Amino acid sequence: MPRLFTLLLFSLVFISQTLFAIQDKDYLPPDTTYLQAITTPTEALGNEVGEWHVRHDQLLGYMRTLAEQSERVSLIETGRSHENRPLVLLAFTSATNQAKLATMRADHLASLTGKPQPNAPLVLWMGYSVHGNESSGSNAALLIAYYLAAGQNKQIEQLLNNNIVLLDPSINPDGLSRFAQWANMHKSRSLVTDPQNREHQEAWPNGRTNHYWFDLNRDWLLQVHPESKARVAQFQQWRPHVLTDFHEMGSDSTFFFQPGVPSRKNPWTPIKNVELTDALGQFHAKALDQSKQLYFTQESYDDFYYGKGSTYPDAFGSIGILFEQASSRGHLRETANGLLSFQQTIQNQVTTSISTFSGALANKDALLAYQQSFAQDTLELSKKDKWSGYLVQEEKDLSRLQGFLSILNAHNINYWPLKQDVEIEGVNYRAVSSVFIPLQQASYRLIKSLFSTRQSFDDNTFYDVSNWNLALAFNLQYTPVKGKIAVDTNRLFKPKVLESELLQQAYAYAFSWDDSSAATLLSRLLQAKVKLQVAGAPFVAQTSQGAINFPAGSVVIPTAFAQPPNLVSLVQGLSQDLPLTLWSINSGLTKQGIDLGSRQMLKLSLPKVLLVAGKETSEYEAGEIWHHLDLQLELPLTIVDLERLASIELANYSHIIWVKGSYKDVSENNAKAISAWLKEGGVLIGQKNAASWFVDKGWLKARIKSDSDIDLAFEIKDLQYADIEGFKAKKRIAGAVFSTQLDISHPLAFGFNSASLPMFKNDNQVILKPDTPFITVAKYTEKPLLAGYTSPELQELISNSAAIIAHRVGKGKVIAFNDDINFRGVWQGTSRLLDNAIFMAGFIEAPGQ
Missing domain, CATH: 3.40.50.880 (Class I glutamine amidotransferase (GATase) domain)
Known part of the structure; x- marks a missing residue:
């Protein structure tokens, strides 16, 4: 089917309500031939792309097929979703490059802080459908993967011989699967275009979110979910020059590509980032003009919050690009701009994927130079900062401190333990419970954002949150520091937890409520039918290791209650992975405060x-x-x-x-x-x-x-x-x-x-x-x-x-x-x-x- 005829089909008013099938090659550039040995998406699915919404298992199966058949493709499983769906990342490059891919990656990372290598490759990251019900992206990924694995034209040759394309076909496989099931189960043979039809009105919860109903596009920075942890780990291993983020928006819209609202970029993102985004945008505009598609830029969307797919890369010298396609919310839908087919939404995502390749190749020298200058400029900024870094401490809740540090680890932010206690403005930061985060490091811009207390902005209209200070989120004591702090760069920070001693003949066992994981242990104990009580007031008890202060909320397990057999081994097993100290109490008579038989001891049962x-x-x-x-x-x-x-x-x-x-x-x-x-x-x-x-x-x-x-x-x-x-x-x-x-x-x-x-x-x-x-x-x-x-x-x-x-x-x-x-x-x-x-x-x- 000629390319022109395909475009005409998209602009026609459908006389019948039967959706025309569009062949794989009709979505793709017309000057391309394909290797016959490579399975097409249609052959793999048993239907044309866009005829049905692809399920994640079908999408994954096709990606694995390409990795087996094409010498241009390698695939790794990066993790699993909450629903145990594999998360995969594909690397497309020439067969020659595939053999030395690890070396190319290492050389690229080394070049970030050194001199650029001759003929250095571009690394382009193509990410699709972080919102599961914005599924045109993942369906387009089928076609882009086929194009790169089997296509033969000058652009593909230039792209793969000298560069690397990373493809994440489904950022949110659980949400994608939920939506595909909804759209497919409500599809009629005679397609219903009425927006009120059940096909176009998802039930609660919709497919936008992941298994726990979180928006994964807000989790790049926060690292709460396995999908985000796997993705950011790969980002940090590759540090791409360009990262694309394909979305959908309201059905009555057209198509959006960045740059967004100029006044709403993150203040730590260089203006050169916006200029390069605009340079790439010229190629998207040209491609969409050729297909007579309506679009807009520099409106509505912003680049302020560093936790989204199109903005997180900006903190590391990559160019993040957001695409937003009007959504068909099914297979065919009436909109303010006429009938919108699922195929058309896929086509626009394919079109701008390929224009991304064109724009990146045309601006290769500028993109390579930008990552170099970004790293150097970041270093210079950090040296001029009046602060040398941040001191952070938490003495009693090690779980909360470790949660904070795990996020720093995910973003390759360095921090170090102190060699000795430090006092700043009357606050003692103890070496056993404090870390120092230096500002002179590659993640300087992100660190400044993570500790920002800024309250005034040039533009006070925000698409998302206006602050994400992580130390405040974890309620940690912190302070900016001037001058040098004595740190130990030869060891990792590891908070000390006193070893528990649970004696068989103890009167009772107890643990404090200070650490967040105490609630986890309490829940485990109740489910194991351990009888316990909670202290409504503090007390000082004599334990096998001396007198210990127990604050209000402490949990006590009296042996006077009828307890499960092998109580000590049971409690030890339930607590061994938690940073808690459990104590053996010698007597119900305390040295100070309430006794263990007090009326202020609340007996708990398992909450329902x-x-x-x-x-x-x-x-x-x-x-x-x-x-x-x-x-x-x-x-x-x-x-x-x-x-x-x-x-x-x-x-x-x-x-x-x-x-x-x-x-x-x-x-x-x-x-x-x-x-x-x-x-x-x-x-x-x-x-x-x-x-x-x-x-x-x-x-x-x-x-x-x-x-x-x-x-x-x-x-x-x-x-x-x-x-x-x-x-x-x-x-x-x-x-x-x-x-x-x-x-x-x-x-x-x-x-x-x-x-x-x-x-x-x-x-x-x-x-x-x-x-x-x-x-x-x-x-x-x-x-x-x-x-x-x-x-x-x-x-x-x-x-x-x-x-x-x-x-x-x-x-x-x-x-x-x-x-x-x-x-x-x-x-x-x-x-x-x-x-x-x-x-x-x-x-x-x-x-x-």
Whole structure:
């Protein structure tokens, strides 16, 4: 089928609702011949590309076939998704280069800090469909892989003889599989173009997200998920010159390619990056002009947050490129621009993949030179910085510190243990619990972003969050440092954990609640039917290793209870992989504080937790709860759709968790059932606007500022039409860090050792601080903004308002968090508030009125 005829097909109004099949070669450049020995995508699938949405197993199978058949292709498995789907990366280059690929990679990495090698190769990374329901990318990957493995033309010869193309065909295989199943199972023989058809309206949760309903495009920096860990590990091993990120957007849009909004780039990204992005953009424009496709640039999307696929590379001297294709959300759909077929969406992704090759080859010298200059300029910047680096410490929660350091490791950020204690501005940074992160290293720009507390920006409109200070996210003590710090570069930092001593004849065993992993062990013990209790107040007990201070929240396992057989070996086995010290207590009589038989010792049973999810709730926030309970607490969680809640026997559950959502359709009878369950002893936990719903139902004794009250805080006089976007940005908190003052005597604060707690905020809900004493667990400080952008008007409204409220309702407890305490699975400084809400709520006795 001639190329021209293919393009005409895409522009025709379909007379019938039967989708025309398009052959593989019709998607690809017409001046190309193909090796007959290489299997085509159609031969592998049994249907034309775009006729059905490709499943991940089909996609993977075809990539493996190409690696077996073509001497230009090598494939490695880089990891596994949560659902155990293989993550693969293919390297395309000539057969001669394949034999020396490892050497070429090593030479390329060496050249980043040295002189460029003669005839140095470009490394191009093609990444497809990080959002699973934006599947035109992964379907296009079939064709691009075939083009590179079997195609014969001048461009391919030039590309593969002197360069390397890395191809990630499916960044999010779990989401892609979920969406392919949805789109294919609802496809009719007579294609339905009505946007309201079930095919085009995915059920909750949609295929955008991964197994735990996270947006993987926000996880490049945070490294929460195995898909991201595998991908970033390969990125760091290859450091490509160009990285592409193929997405989809709303169906009524056209096509977008970068550069994005000029004023919204990250301040640490050089302007040369934007210039090279624009140079490549000229090739995309030319290719799309030839096929008469509508497109736009320099609008809507930004390059500020370094945690996305198109911006993370910018921190390392690569050129990240975002593509956004209008989505067919199925196979054929009516849009504002006419009928949009799945084939057309695939075609545009193929077209811009190939224009990326053309643009990169034409700008090869500039791209090679840019990586060199980027490295040199970064070094010079680091030398001019007034700070030499950052000191970071955490003395009691080693799990939290190790979580922070693991992210630094993933991004090749160097840090070193101290040779001796260091005191800065009255704070002692102990060598056993502190690290120093020098700024004079290749990751300088990323480090500056990771510790940024910037609050003012040239453009205050953000597509995503305005701050991602990791030390604040992990609630770690840190400070910038001037001058030299004595560090030991000959050893890795390894925090010391005192060895446990569990004696067979002990009176009881105990461990502190200071470390985040204590909640994991508690969950394991309860599931193993170990009988235990939690201390509601501190005590000093005599152990086999002397007198030990146990803070409130410490867990005690009395041998007086009927325990499982072989208790010591059981406890040892459950705790051996955790950085915890367990103690053998000699007597129930303590030296100080409560005794082990005290009424302030709370006996715990295994919680039975229910999460309300489904349609009308935030799948991101629900996924964060699920992820935390499943992987951190290792606690079984029952997830129930909101629409089914009325049919659930609530008495079977000890806790119900609610995330951001719309609860206006919850029936009055259902609300009465929840009230009765709460008063009989249930624990009701809600975050963000779920707290507002709690107030409406009379469960939470608080007042929340209305939207109209918030609007009154903003001056609108003399605003012009052009001010609309800026005015909306002032009323929005895209994502910033706020300081709160925590009541560390409260049960929800057990395990916290400082009243200062950074919280992440990404909406403008304001809960007024109640007059009722003892129920405000945390409040925002008088000047609450720590990092990121929030308008002065909102800062004033939030000042001294409530962040966490908890009180008794009958025999039950209600707990409200004004913010997302598990934000993107990385905000570990506040995630243990949820652990306490689950395990420590029994201590909450303050009445709501």
